[in-house]
Amino acid sequence: MNTKQPANLPPALSTARRQFDQWRSRHRKRARLPKELWRQAAVMAREHGLSKTASALGLGYYSLKKHFNEVACEQVIPAKSESNFIDLLPVAMTPGFMECTIEWADGNGSTVRMHIKGAGLSDLASVAGVFRGCQA
Numbered sequence: 001m002n003t004k005q006p007a008n009l010p011p012a013l014s015t016a017r018r019q020f021d022q023w024r025s026r027h028r029k030r031a032r033l034p035k036e037l038w039r040q041a042a043v044m045a046r047e048h049g050l051s052k053t054a055s056a057l058g059l060g061y062y063s064l065k066k067h068f069n070e071v072a073c074e075q076v077i078p079a080k081s082e083s084n085f086i087d088l089l090p091v092a093m094t095p096g097f098m099e100c101t102i103e104w105a106d107g108n109g110s111t112v113r114m115h116i117k118g119a120g121l122s123d124l125a126s127v128a129g130v131f132r133g134c135q136a
Contacts, residue, residue: 013056016044020057038064042071 009017023037045053045068054061104112 009056010048013044013048013053016040017056017058024058038067039071042068 019040020033020037023033041053041057041059041064044057045064048056050061050065050068053059054064057064099117100115102114102116
């Protein structure tokens with residue numbers, strides 16, 4: 001076991017390194033690491049990179065990569081159970097001649113869809129400005 005720590009390790013990797021060294025000191029040489037330690041190493045690799053994490057924790061690069069890919073496959077993003085609605089009062093929009101559906105999507109996969117009847121072009125521009133973060 002290499003007890004010398006690489007210089008300039010981020011605090012999280014340094015802490016993980018100490019945990020790995022403690023586990024190794026209590027177990028026989030060449031014993032398999034528990035899943036919890038592999039999971040922790042995969043999380044560190046997501047933040048600090050595979051090579052740097054493998055080197056800091058004394059792990060084989062390809063072994064860490066295998067566990068990294070397994071952990072990535074296990075992680076599922078839960079669907080949102082609530083929808084956020086914005087209630088637009090009829091007073092805010094004057095009756096006009098337009099009917100349209102407006103949809104905004106951000107880079108994270110969130111989508112806002114609106115179907116508007118009876119609004120004028122200037123009213124639609126005002127609504128769009130509110131969603132873009134501008135004051136109308």
